[in-house]
Amino acid sequence: MLYTPPIARLVEELSKLPGVGQKTAQRLAFHLLKVPAAEAHSLAEAIVEARDRVTFCVRCFNFAQGELCEYCMDSRRDPTLVCVVERPQDIVALERTGEFRGLYHVLGGAISPIDGIGPEELRIRELLERVRTEGIREVIVATNPRVEGEATGLYLANLLKPLDIKVTRIASGLPVGGDLEYADEVTLGRALKGRLDL
């Protein structure tokens, strides 16, 4: 046996984390044994607390601490504007911009037939219900600008436009600090299509 059983268990559990191999798990385990006990206990408590107390918002399916997430509970936000994202992490990225003051809806992925994911596997039915009952005027599709995200956007547009609401897609184009010479045809083509008046 290489380690005493508690260390072996810790290494084994840590190595189950994404992107953590056996070596990294070993390094993390020895680090946790070296830091003050209070620090290690705090980490353990944070994991337990997050697992026990974090649920999904019943309205938008973002992570929440109660029935509704902090955005759905915020009365200063515009409830007629809903931004549709693939995962809760995408909300964090959008919030960092400080540009959006509406609500969100988390689909739980994107339509990907090759992975066996069709519209039924996503929270599209729930979005449709929100549009019908919450007086939503505009749905912004902010799925990832990949083939799967674009297809999901097309599907949502086909579904929502007959309901007489505005359906928009976040713009895509050149990254700030990029160089035209190295841009691919698809991205550059979109940047041209979505050009703005100066």
Add this chain to the structure above:
Amino acid sequence: MAATYKEKAIVLRAYDLGEADRIVTLFTEGRGPVRAVAKGIKRTGSKFGARLEPFTLLDVILHEGRNLDTIVQTEIINAHAPIRADYGKYLFGEAMLEMIEKSLRENQTIPRLFPALCVTLDVLEGEVADPSLLLAAFDLKVCALIGYHPHLAQCLNCGRETAGEKVWLNLIGGGVVCVNCRAGLDDLIPLAPAALVLMNQLMALDMAAISSSRVSPALAVEILSIAFRFSEAFLERPLRSRAVVLNYLEKGAL
């Protein structure tokens, strides 16, 4: 010493690897399917941009690795944008990509399969009267190219000509059996004369001709389901995109 090589390839699929990398499955012209790492592709400033999205036909330079090769450089030949811009075409196209991905082992090359996929994607991005027929034909033709050509003219067992009569497709045998020979056989699909004629046509016609063909919606779905079952029997595993495509044909939008 590790070598660098250049290939013409179609992107079949991509999945995440760690923080910013993705593993991309490329169907290359000279080496068959190759799984390779695209480093940093998820970063907004990545040199790859949209070049490694599924359906893209590209020139690619790869560096051989011990486990996985690494993508060094890419240049788009055809992004097949019309397929990506149409939800229905996207579903049928994905089913074609999965058929190729699941039919071959890594680095397995089959003559004529790469051009067959190129031609089919080119046809799919144009006007297609019924994409179900195109997908059914693609599945059957891929099976034939790999060595599982469906025998539809005579009974597999007695060799009798079966044109114009009801037959049964024997999934294990890879062809049709007549009414007299079907007793005691498992995995049989009944095939009406119209379905048998259509299957023969799909095998004989080229993709451009199939793209302008039209039959009743019920017969198109029937022939597509038969092609799915035939290819899955050959591959000995289900393909995940099939259920999504059939659900779309059955229900359309939610």
